[in-house]
Amino acid sequence: MSARIPAEQRGPGLGRDAVRLLVSQGSERVSLHAFRGLPGLLRAGDVLVVNTSATLAAAVDARLGGEDLVVHFSTRGDDTRWAVELRAPAGGGTTRPRAGGPAGAVLELPGGHRLTLEEPLAAGADRLWWARPSPAPDGVPALLRAYGRPIRYAYTERDQPISAYQTVFAVPAADGAGSAEMPSAGRPFTAELVARLVSRGVQFAPLVLHTGVASQEAHEPPYPERYEVSAATAGLVNAARASGGRVIAVGTTAVRALESAADARGRVRPAAGWTDLVVTPERGVQVVDGLLTGLHEPGASHLLMLEAVAGRAAVRLGYAEALARLCLWHEFGDVHLLLKDENRDHMHCDSNAQ
Secondary structure, three states, X not given: OEOOOOHHHOOOXXXXXXXXXXXXXXXXXXXXXXXXXXXXXXXXXXXXXEEOEOXXXXXXXXXXXXXEEEEEEEEEOOOOOEEEEEEEEXXXXXXXXXXXXOOOOEEEOXXXXXXXXXXXXXXXXXXXXXXXXXXXXXXXHHHHHHHOEOOXXXXXXXXXXXXXXXXXXXXXXOOOOOEOOOOHHHOOOOHHHHHHHHHOOOEEEEEEEOOOOOOHHHOXXXXXXXXXXXXXXXXXXXXXXXXXXXXXXXXXHHHHHHHHOEOOOOXXXXXXXXXXXXXXXXXXXXXXXXXXXXXXXXXXXXHHHHHHHHOHHHXXXXXXXXXHOOOOEOOOOOEEEEEOOHHHHHHHHHHHHO
């Protein structure tokens, strides 16, 4: 069942942390908690890796000839272009898929802005296109601030202000870059909950990954995305691993950035640029011991990442419990903490030692 409105709008006195937390540890242990009970489930020395990318008001109305469209600004490129997705209005503020293109088409945007479509972002796919804005490439952030709104999908009840899509960790980028869609695993955190976690000895390690529009609709692997892992975060994560602390990623975006910055031995280095990493069970994870994430649709590529962290049996058991307990899906919904089975890891290490 989809979460149609944010948690804090479901009743008087509720906050963002008024969601449920499903906890999977190994292939046989799953339990359901209140999210605000998270401090009691973590240990001193654990590190929560959080994505500080701010969410953009990335949906803008447009016209192409006589056709009404909605443009989703997905990713800011290094050459002043933006990757965009074209959508058709579906009524009630929602949209439906539309193929991109054609090449050379000029979209009219509010405020005298225009977009010229140039080429598909990936060969053989026409959903996302590179487009060149005019008159000024630097005008896109101003365009989004003046005329944009958060990307909204049909399962939500109504439009929400951009503030509903910002996490407590969000830091606006100086160049106007950001995430087309909220790094939603961080949404249930509040300043009060962060303070409780810190007082328990849990540390926070920030990084940035600017996520593009969701790829689950077309069952596509993630497109390349911009990320940055600072020297301070790399040092904090490496120190935690050396001292026995668990590294728990808040969101699949944090996993993707952190694993992109790690070497084959799991040591994290400062890194920045573009990552096209797809985390699968075959590839595995080098750094992450746990993942806090929302509930993903069947067929979403993110599910492979969950299996890489916790194993297929743990993911299947967790999702069976989520269905049985009527947990809520999507960005305003309940969240799932998947932890590696430490007993299994110890047994694996012991067998290797023999």
